[in-house]
Amino acid sequence: MPKKERPSRFHPVSHTMQTVEVPTEKISPQEQAEAWEKIAHYFRANSLWMLNYCTGCCAIELPLVMTSQYDMERLGMMPMATPRQADILLVTGYASLKTLRRLIYTYEQMGTPKYVVAFGPCAVNGGIYHDAYAVLNRLDLYLPVDLYIAGCMPKPEAVMNGFKRLIELIESGQATGWKDYERRFDWYKSNQLEAVGEVYIHDEFHE
Amino acid sequence: MNALQSIGTGLGMALFGWLLQTTISGVTRKVIARIQKRRGPVWYQNFRDIMKLLNKRSVTHGWAFDFGLLVALAGAIGTAMFMPVAGIVAFKGFDNFFMIIYLAALGVFGRALSSGSSGNPLATIGVMRGLTQNIGYKVPYMLLVIALISYYRTSSISEIVELQRVSGWSVLVMPLGFVVAFISLHGMLGKKPFDTYLAPAEIASGPLVEYGGKQLGILMIAHELSVFIEVSLFVNLFLGGGATLPEFLLKYAFIYILSSSLGAVMGRFRIEQVVRFYYKVPIALTIVQILMLAVMRGGVR
Amino acid sequence: MNIIHLILGLFLAGIAAYGIGRLKPAAASWLTLAASWAALLILFLGGDTLAGGNAWGLLAFKMTPLGWFFSMTLLFVYSTNTFFNLSVPAAPTRQAAYPMLYLISLASTIGVFSAENWLALFIFWEIVLWSSTFMIGFGKPGRGSIIYFGMSLLGSFMMLFAILVMGTAYQTFEVKGALMAAAQSPGPALLVFLLMLFSAMVKLGITPFHIWMPEAYHEAPDHFAPVLAGGLSKLGAFTALMVTSFLPASTLMAQPWQVRGLPLLTYILLTVSAVSIVIGTLMAIKQEDAKKLLAYSSVANSGYIMIGMLMGTPMSVSGALVHLLAHALATTVTFMVMAAVARQTGTTRMDELGGLLHRMPITFLAFLTAILSLVGLPPMLGFVSKWLILQSLASQGLFLVAAAAIFGSIGSLLYAFRILSTVFLGQLKPKHRQVREAPAVLLIPLLLLSGVTLVLGIYPYGLVQYTAKIENSLGFADTVQITGLSIQGNNGNLNALLIMGAFAIGFLIALGIFLKAPKSRKVDLMDTYTGGEFIYSPELYSYSTNFFAPLERVYAGLPEISRLYEALANRVRDLGTLVQYLFFSPLPSRTALLISVVTILLIWGEAI
Amino acid sequence: MTNSMNNVKAPLLAQIGALFPEVRLKKDRDREITFEVQPRDLHQVLTYLKNAGWRQLSMISCVDWIEDGQFELVYNVFDWTQGLRVLLSMKIDRGEAQAMTIINLFDGAMYYEREIHEFFGVVFLGNEDALKSLFLERWDDIPPLRKDFDSRAYSDKKYVKRFYDPVYGPQGGASFERS
């Protein structure tokens, strides 16, 4: 029962998703897995648990989304305390160098399938902090971002709309950032090391 | 009822218990949302959560981590099989109170074992708080039930239900006891004032820190089943347990939603306050109740 | 092959072991192993009708079902523990006496359980006492052995006084006869009843007399502690059961002094054992050392045994007997596990251990079964006995005692988790990374004992049947009934197999769900949620010291009973110094003064 | 300029004037006095203030006067009982940027000095710990808060930018390709 796909202004329909006609008298294990994957997508889409890891200033919008006026629980979304339980990693706002190390560590602790949602322009091109000595300018080099929500501090409506968009992506099976991370793991790793130098930092405070 | 048939009814009871509790907790999430003036999820949201979790690929910390989990779920299922609901009893004559409490305790121990072996001190602290709280509310609760047992002269739940139908609900026998039992039930369910062991703000959801994917899914199923056991035990012992299914469901839903909505409006106690509270108020009320019962040494049979 | 040969054989084996031990210690351990297993076999085959053999003067023996049950428990604990001695490198000069003392104490425990008259029982009781004191002496230096000896001597002298009172008042020392005679004629029967029970309570470690247990178990050498904790405390249970069954308190107290259908005296003693459960549990929760924690858990469990016996209903007595066996097996396993842990890591302090589950899995499994049995959870034997005791408490309507029993069983969940999580779960310390599994010779007894606990837990009917036979031999009118696969309680019945079945089905379902869902990724122990921070030192990353801080703060001010005994000992010491000062001064003039003054006093005294 | 703190300020000013001739009153606001202090008098003044009741060192801040080649260190002490804040402003040369540490007077100064060292490069003599890094992990350039530090250049050098074609459009633009 996935929704009809609608090419949105924002994202081109990725070419990979051609549907191939297959004789249906005996469902091969591959199809069976795929059918089950579709059903699983439905469950994954409608019960998204987000890790409220508030990296930047856009986080102030989340309480609005959670509470009575916009109530994201209608979409089946709940804030969760630990990365193990969460599906979505919210990068709300700029990601500084130190925060990136923690983001990577937390991202790797999450169970798959997992999605990254980036708020505001700071994740896209550094936003207003593009010339700061500590802030990264492109998040998607280090983490596979599934959804960007525009707005320097996106309004709650934008956030809700973004989440609905994410649900559509998941149901249509397009939100495959985590597969991409696994497939191009070394590319991501090299970017990370090049930017951060050493993810697991060892210094006076961590021995 | 031959063995196979009773086991079949038992499993059916466990499944029914899980379905009932998951739906009611979904409805309760909507009620709580209404209390907080927001729309809240669809009623089958919990099913979707559990199914999503079972499809996630998460992390394991060794065989003890998974074994403890299976023991927790097995304990919950095993206990649920014995639970008499609205006249249907899987194993006639064997559903006595102590056995149910101890089999459920086995489930609790399984959960403690698996979260302990996750290696995260937050989990151990969470389990410590859970056990400390457990000793707080279990003692008055079991004392009351022992008073009931000696009053009805039987410890089998289904017989107590029949006796209550004859001589009126136990609420009338032990009004104070009912209040204390409800407070203990509130503690058992881990609702707000007493959810120090799950405190997401303080210890990042306590024992559940390291659970994700199917482990968390199994744990939620076990949690739903144990909630079913506790609430239906409460309903059977104190509210006459329902002659027909709808009556039972009504009482069940009323108690659970009342408890959850109470939880929704209260803040969280600190762990010392929880322990000190449980050693003052409920124990005192229980003793008063037992003295009243001893004085009125009737006994039904 | 009668009992006299058995006991003499063990004595001689002991002396032989001493001889061999001086030359080759390993041979001595093998000899102890052979001797104890042979004794176990003989007694097992002999059954409870083993011939007593011709009396050798005072020492006459007669095997009763009760005696057989106790001897079998003790023998089983002793012989499984002998595997343990093999692994311990007994230093030639110092520990050579250990096998001898070990076998002597074994022989005298059998002597105690099968003695026909009180004097023989007392003689063997005292031999066990001083042989175990010397064996505790082999362990860590400290006051443990002296406190143990002092308290046990107090208990046995109370028993000696009671025996002599019986001997003089009823002109017979015969075990059953004396108690029966006491039951008939009131006279000093109350004194005998109390003194006998107090001596039993000292051995069992009930509250006012329990202070020796933590020190003694802590300081006993690792290869003797399991026997001391699991076995020797059962002697007290033997005499207590005989006294409560042959000389029931109902005959002693006049009718009006009844509380809920029980004589006032029994009710007071029940309250004492209830207090013992509460104190044992509270102290166990507070302990930092594993062996002390287990010692206090034995104090709590002895409280259950005492409650079962004192209540006197057939179900409670059978519950007490089953709990006795369950506690013996479980405590032996837990102490053996602690010994294995101490052997591999060098310490039993809980804050220095952690994460041993990953290095010693089999030991962990055995420990898990033992802990489940101590706490009384279903698949294990501990559950059956706790169920029986709680059922009889509920049917009798003793609420205060029931409250303590419940507090004890839930409290045991607390300290069981504490020892489990600090020693086995949690983070593995770097220095324990190379720790290997305990040697095979240690694993055999562990698996044997926990296997028996599990099997009896699932199928306890043979055992409960035998307790019924014991109750008949002790003169109980009706015994606990077993029909088919369920134990008939008077307000509910228990089918252990059914419970295990339900649990197994639940386990299969859970396993099905677990395997169906996607396979999860194994992760290193340190890779856990740390709030995004990077932590590299496992020592800092484990929670083990003052574990139940919130609960301990609630009862922080609990007065210690051991301070009472210390005060007593100091008073005796002060009297001693006073006497030394007064009568033993070096001044001749004072002696002269004293002599003349006392003589004048005597003469004056005689004159008036 | 009548302000409510006169009864407190008057004795303070008198005392400071008497004890420390070189100390000059720089600014006198309602609840705050700023003194101009020479490096060699700093310790005496701080000791006097501490005994006189100014027990809390709220903050040490540093201002980079790049034009006249000086750093200005401002010590901010506060007295809870009288509610008056005293600022001691001290100028040190920007080149070899050294100052005496005050951790023996106020323990709290440790982290302030460490931060100033990290972001301005001022070396506090007698406080070796202050030479270690505090917030910036693996920093490889001159202290960032100095006026002569060019943040944008560093950002361009260190972080990969996102380049847009001059024609903004869905097809071109965001090099958003993902193979």
Place this chain on the structure above:
Amino acid sequence: MQMNPVLTIALPLILAFTKIMYRRIANLFLVLGSLLNVLVVFFIKEGQYLMGGYAPPFGIVLQVDAYALYSLLVLNVLFAALTILVTKKAENLTSSSLIALAALNGLILTGDLFNLFVFLEIAAIAAIIIASSSKRYHHAFHYMVASIIGSTFYLLGLILLYKQYGTLNMAKMHELMLASPGGSSVAVILIFVGLAVEVKLMPFSGWVKGVLKNADEWIGPMIGAIYGGAMMIVMGRLFTDVFVVSPKVTLLLSILALVTLVGGEAAAYDSEKMREILLYSGVAQSGLEILLILNGYAALSFILILSNMMAKYVMFLLSGYIVNAAGTDVLGDLKGLFRSNPFLGFAFTAAGLSLAGLPLFVGFFIKLNILYNLMMSHSYWLPAIILITSLVEGIYMLRMILGLWQTGLEVQETGIQIISPSNIKTKYAVHAITLILSLAMVVFGLMPDYALDLAQKARGNAVADKPAMMIGMKGGPGQ
């Protein structure tokens, strides 16, 4: 071949004085003398022996019955053993020791009260000389003052008795006392006090601590065990065979004995030094023995005296050697001493456990019978007190023994050899004697009937009304 008992007195006296001529082979005399004595004792027959042809009230009369015979045997054997062990030290003490031996034999044998006084004086003087051999003259002087006062009181009592009954012969005195008991209690008290000083009863035993606190392996067994035992035997004879004491006096003296028992045990519990513990325990045990004598349990007191004598003998001997080897007898520094010399340790432990009254040792059966007989005469509080005191005794005895064995894991061995390997001869002698005595303890512990019957025979006839019911291995009367 029947020997006249007076030889046991005369022989040592002769040897004591002839020794002065042969200085070099002095210890030969000592050993020879004591061995001869032992030989003589074997050939003495019971009966009455008149000396000097005068009628009993005037001439010297020796009373030899089973009681005296057994005590003589034990006394002389122990003395001979001691002389063999401690030859080197005993050289300059030969004469005084032989005199002491003669005096003690005389005390036991004599049938005349005045002779008893004479022997008492001689024994006291010999004891003082022996005590002073430890170069602590202050304590020896203290002992002398005490014994002089004691013997004067004894003499005073004697005079009063003689004035009242006109005779000094024990047997005759006994009949007269039975006939007219009144009025003689003051004299009896005086005599009791006289002997009490020697027997180490509490208020009179101020000197005991000084003498025995730093007694070496000669003074300890001699004063602590042999003298104490002999005096107690004399006390037993006087207060069962001779005097008839009024109930009020018995009560008073029993209170005194009880105070000694409790006070002695408390003092022993408090002290840290080995010899102090032994001497206080000796004082306490003497209190118990007197208590039994006064209340008529003669047989029990006799067996208790003998077993205490043997146990104290072994322990004092060993403590003497330990002090020589280790230099100190503070228990704290002697940890693990017995690990390096296990056989001596075994002897010491056997003696200690027998004193504490643990089974498989003779002490247990003695305590059992004492309590049993006390209870038979329906007194409950006395056995209770005895049990409490033996509890205290058990604790401090075990604390000492466990400290000495100290087989704990962490404690390394001290390696001190009690008897330095240099004098092998004494080493084997000490081992032999101590082991024999402690084995005797164990053997009598396993088969106590022989010892109990012996005691029964020795004292049974003396006190008709309180026949002691003995519980031996063969089972007591209740069987």
